[in-house]
Amino acid sequence: MTGGRSEVRVGTETTVDSSGARTEILRRIRAAKGATPVAAAVEREWTAIERGYRREATREREAVLELLEDRLRDYDAHVVRVRPDEVAGSVAAMLRERGKEKIVVPTGLAAEWLPEGGAFVVDDGAPATELDHFDGVITGATVAIAETGSIVLQNVAGQGRRAVTLVPDYHLCLVRVEDVVETVPEAMDRLRATADLPTTFFSGPSATADIEMTRIKGVHGPRFLDVILIG
Numbered sequence: 001m002t003g004g005r006s007e008v009r010v011g012t013e014t015t016v017d018s019s020g021a022r023t024e025i026l027r028r029i030r031a032a033k034g035a036t037p038v039a040a041a042v043e044r045e046w047t048a049i050e051r052g053y054r055r056e057a058t059r060e061r062e063a064v065l066e067l068l069e070d071r072l073r074d075y076d077a078h079v080v081r082v083r084p085d086e087v088a089g090s091v092a093a094m095l096r097e098r099g100k101e102k103i104v105v106p107t108g109l110a111a112e113w114l115p116e117g118g119a120f121v122v123d124d125g126a127p128a129t130e131l132d133h134f135d136g137v138i139t140g141a142t143v144a145i146a147e148t149g150s151i152v153l154q155n156v157a158g159q160g161r162r163a164v165t166l167v168p169d170y171h172l173c174l175v176r177v178e179d180v181v182e183t184v185p186e187a188m189d190r191l192r193a194t195a196d197l198p199t200t201f202f203s204g205p206s207a208t209a210d211i212e213m214t215r216i217k218g219v220h221g222p223r224f225l226d227v228i229l230i231g
Contacts (some may be wrong), residue, residue: 001073007111015122016064017040017064023084024080032141040153041047042044042193047195050115051068053185054183054185055183055185055186056182056183056186057181057182057183057186058182058183059146064180064181064182065081065146065177065180065229067146067147067182068144068145068146068149068180068229069081069229070149071148071149071203071229072145072149072203072204072225074149074204075149075203075204075205076204076205076207077204077205077224077225077226077227078094078225078226078227079226079227079228079229080094080217080226080228080229081118081177081228081229081230081231082129082230083230083231084187084230084231085113087116087174087228088112088113088114088115088116089115090228091114091115091118091138091172091174091228092115092118092227094172094226094228095115095118095136095172097121098170098211098224098226099135099136099189100136100170101118101135101138102119102121102133102134102135103118103119103120103121103134103135103137103138103172104120104121104122104123104126104131104134104136104137104138104164104168105110105121105122105137105138105139105160106122106123106139106157106159106160106161106164107122107123107137107158107160108156108157108158109139109140109156109157109158110140110158113138113140113174114138120138121134121183123160123161123164125161126198128163128167131135131164131167131168132167132168134167134168135168135169135170136169136170136171136172136176136222136224137164137165137167137168137170137171137172137222138171138172138173139158139159139160139164139165139171139172139173139174140158140159140173140174140175141159141173141174141175141176141179141182142156142159142174142179142190142191142194142199142202143179143180143187144180144181145180145181145182145183145184145186145187145188146180146181146182147182147184148184148185149204150201150202150203151163151173151175151200151203151227152187152191152200152201152204153165153195153199153202153204154191154194154196154197154198154199154200155198155199156194156199161198165200165221165222166200166220166221166222168222169218169223169224170221170222170223170225170226171205171221171222171224171225171226172227172228173225173226173228174227174228174230175227175228175229175230176229176230176231177191177229177230177231178231180229202221202225202231203223205217205218205221205222205223205224205225206218206219206220206221206222206223207219207223208220
């Protein structure tokens with residue numbers, strides 16, 4: 001290889017890879033014209049973005065919670081709001097109504113949220129083929145966004161790894177009202193300290209209409225979503 005050009009012999013034929021030479025030529029042209037290096041240009045464009053969008057809630061607290069409930073129902077989720085001492089009973093009622101019995105839960109899920117006598121199995125890193133045999137999964141949440149009706153999960157205690165929340169066909173998610181924010185920027189501020197963790201956003205059960213504009217549920221995750229707002 002010389003000057004960005006390399007030769008590759010395939011059988012009795014020799015092909016020439018000139019991509020390195022082309023890259024070098026383009027670099028010299030940009031430099032001669034006084035162009036800014038790519039990394040510097042990206043940084044300049046990033047810092048030039050106007051960020052005057054709203055970053056704080058404008059609604060009363062109750063209105064924020066009602067907005068989240070409304071958005072989630074629009075996305076075909078079933079939502080209830082309960083007091084902290086009613087969570088276990090509400091979980092039992094929802095599982096009974098859905099006919100779900102064998103449930104996987106992540107490590108660290110609050111024990112007081114689970115009703116006595118349930119068939120709850122703590123996730124031990126089982127492969128997707130085994131997770132597929134569970135009726136559903138129960139998790140907590142990091143934050144919920146009212147304006148978009150989105151719930152955010154991270155790979156932390158009580159929420160677990162991504163596969164656990166994507167493979168079972170039913171997801172019961174428990175959200176504390178203190179973790180509900182109105183806007184996306186508010187959620188981003190909360191997530192900044194843990195931005196390096198695997199993070200999942202979802203709004204309602206999994207569904208897509210990419211295929212011939214026909215809505216199909218369960219393509220990328222659970223087909224059924226129940227949400228309990230606590231507080």
